[in-house]
Amino acid sequence: MSFPDLVPELSRLMPELRGRLAANQPMADLTWFRVGGPAQAMFTPADADDLSYALAHLPSGLPVTVVGVGSNLIVRDGGIPGVVIRLAAKGFGGVESLGEGRLRVGAAALDKRVASAAAAAGLAGFEFLSGIPGTIGGALRMNAGAHGGEMADIVREAHAVGPDGMRLVLSLADLGFSYRKSAVADGVIFTAAVMAGAPGDPGEIAARMAEIARHREEAQPIRARTGGSTFKNPPGTSAWKLIDAAGCRGLRVGGAQVSELHCNFLLNTGDATAADIETLGETVRRRVLETSGVVLAWEIKRIGIPL
Numbered sequence: 001m002s003f004p005d006l007v008p009e010l011s012r013l014m015p016e017l018r019g020r021l022a023a024n025q026p027m028a029d030l031t032w033f034r035v036g037g038p039a040q041a042m043f044t045p046a047d048a049d050d051l052s053y054a055l056a057h058l059p060s061g062l063p064v065t066v067v068g069v070g071s072n073l074i075v076r077d078g079g080i081p082g083v084v085i086r087l088a089a090k091g092f093g094g095v096e097s098l099g100e101g102r103l104r105v106g107a108a109a110l111d112k113r114v115a116s117a118a119a120a121a122g123l124a125g126f127e128f129l130s131g132i133p134g135t136i137g138g139a140l141r142m143n144a145g146a147h148g149g150e151m152a153d154i155v156r157e158a159h160a161v162g163p164d165g166m167r168l169v170l171s172l173a174d175l176g177f178s179y180r181k182s183a184v185a186d187g188v189i190f191t192a193a194v195m196a197g198a199p200g201d202p203g204e205i206a207a208r209m210a211e212i213a214r215h216r217e218e219a220q221p222i223r224a225r226t227g228g229s230t231f232k233n234p235p236g237t238s239a240w241k242l243i244d245a246a247g248c249r250g251l252r253v254g255g256a257q258v259s260e261l262h263c264n265f266l267l268n269t270g271d272a273t274a275a276d277i278e279t280l281g282e283t284v285r286r287r288v289l290e291t292s293g294v295v296l297a298w299e300i301k302r303i304g305i306p307l
Helices: 007-013 048-057 111-120 127-131 136-142 202-219 239-245 274-292
Strands: 020-026 038-044 064-067 073-075 080-086 095-099 102-106 155-161 167-171 189-196 225-229 256-258 265-268 301-303
Touching: 007 020, 007 038, 048 155, 048 189, 073 274, 095 111, 102 111, 111 127, 111 136, 111 202, 127 202, 136 189, 239 274, 256 274, 265 274
Parallel strands: 038 080, 064 080, 073 301
Antiparallel strands: 020 038, 095 102, 102 189, 155 167, 155 189, 225 265, 256 265
8 A cells, every 4th residue: 555645744844954865665675673654754864963853843743753774673564654754874874983981873773883883982881782673763662682681781861853843952861761761752852862880891791692592593583573572571581481481482373483492472474464463462361361460561562553
């Protein structure tokens, strides 16, 4: 399917826009699951000023959705109406040292790249990021964590743009981090963060990152079409244990499958639709509720409209 083309009207309303606008951008090309319908209008801003200008001039009521590299995302088969904003590494992927153990990191910087930059600077505390397949913007939005660390441990402040185009600087308290979420309003778009670590031994940091890489290779289907961990861990237990106990390991719906290797991962085996993957996830949630009484909460973000 395709949406009516918004680009000519948006271009007229925003003559000073420097970023790229594209109509009916196929989102299946941009998500790790490789499923989903198009974005009605995809906007890739040139930099934070360009993003601020666009948000200040977009028509009132037009839906705005922000995506990263698509690693923790299901785009439904009907696509995403309105404007989809995707920050590119060229304008938002920088990593620079501020001294005193601090890094200023762009929201489009890959988590793994930030971990490597911190290691090169002899900063400990960033190692967990090497095991998270996404960008800093997404990590800020969900207080991403793994292997004993989370964003709340290393973030000192975040830079963002509000839905009205206003530039914002958010303190750690403003971010309101809790388990796998922040308290920042959905319409706020992160552009950068200031993060801090402690001086560490480069050899020990490298060894820790190698250990995380080995664990991911052995325990997770990282080479498959997947979206990472599907459900949040309930208090006191692991989602994968509940899913396994409910008999869902290897369960299939259409072209979607619960991973045999790690059953908190859903897979596109080759011909899945977004509906297959989401239906499989809801089937897993229902079976876990029936067998354990626990309601699993989605960790993967699901956006767009069904066909």
